[in-house]
Amino acid sequence: MKEHHLKLNVLENSQAFLIEAVSKAIVAENDARNWQFAILNLVQSLELSLKSILAKKHPLFLYENIDNPKHTVSVTKAIERLENPMIGGVKFSEKEKKGMSSAIKLRNDITHHEFDFSVEYAKAQFLRVFGLIVHMFRHHFDIQITDYIDSNFIESLLEIEKSRVVLIEHANTRMQEEGVDSSLVWECSNCLCDSFVADKSKETCYVCGYQTSVEECGKCEDYFYSHDLRSIEHLFETDFCEGQTIVHNSFGYEPISICSDCYVAVQRDIDEQWQQRIEEDEYYHWSVE
Structure with a gap:
């Protein structure tokens, strides 16, 4: 009887999860329930891609305890090690770190208890983290997106991105017409576009229509989303x-x-x-x- 055997290294495993994530995202355009599986596979790909960069630096960096290489590091620990100038020396921007953290939190919400998120939020998180993973493959391994993802899948993803670009362009035009002060334009916590107008008379995202209140911090007196403030x-x-x-x-x-x-x-x-x-x-x- 022929023995079947499957073996993937860390990088190949990351690519496999990314391909599955993309396929689920494309299906999710017609069936929103697939966004949860797209996010799950995407964050798994992110975790493995970070670990593959660590492994490239030294195989032992993959493990929580390098003296007892048994359990691999968590995704949070992987990011910490990669940012350590003595280990990885990788510089992630604040926006990249925020995107990774929010995607990881979303994955944890999906896997550990009930969850509630909008399609716009899932789509925005997906596109942001997908772009980061593609960048890491290209920058650290000189691997192009066309080397591991079918061109038809790439075209479908571009269509998803184009629909967001059109909405963003319409939002920018509306803000210009209304003379919205640029200091009052925030990143929307729902669709992650720079399109939330924090003016107290509006408090609305001009891309996805998300509405939430904006309040002043009782100490520093800067303004924040109400849901980001904490009672003492x-x-x-x-x-x-x-x-x-x-x-x-x-x-x-x-x-x-x-x-x-x-x-x-x-x-x-x-x-x-x-x-x-x-x-x-x-x-x-x-x-x-």
């Missing part, structure tokens, strides 16, 4: 009594919502105030004794 009330010292929350110590802060950067600073300050109080209480305790 849970950091206060409180009690819950008869259906009411009683604040014993707010550590000098008002119950506000703030951006991520400010949140880190406030949390650190409150932690330091907690620690200082603990040390003072311990000093008082020993002094009394």
Whole structure:
């Protein structure tokens, strides 16, 4: 009986997942349920492509523990190692890192619990990460997209991209006609195009129509999407009594919502105030004794 055997190296495996991702994305244009499988295969391709770059630097860099090469690194660890100038020396732009992180989060949402995302968001994430993977193949391995993806698939992907380009052009024309200040044009968190008008009277993406509120950070006073702001009330010292929350110590802060950067600073300050109080209480305790 003939024995069948299949063997792919890390790079070939990445390409195989990318081809499957593209095929699912093309089918998803008529059946949106396939976007979840397109994203899953795409992020798997991303993870393997990052690992293939590590393996090119040295095979042991693939493993979490190089002294005990058993388990390979996570995608997050792979990115960290590649950015390390002593290991990979790869420079990812902030936009690339943000795209990879959001795609990984989307993959995790799909695989670990229920998920809810728009077709526009899935399509935008796919095209952004697909472009990054193609760039990595070309830059690190001198492999062109036509070397591993059928030309018909490439044409279909270009049609998907063209439809987005047309919408973006229409959005830009509308913004020019309305005299929208460029400082009020943000990247849309739904379709990832630079087409969300953050003017309080609009708060709408001119490409996909996504609407969400924009609010001021209570600390730095810059404006952000409301869903990107975090409340700090849970950091206060409180009690819950008869259906009411009683604040014993707010550590000098008002119950506000703030951006991520400010949140880190406030949390650190409150932690330091907690620690200082603990040390003072311990000093008082020993002094009394």
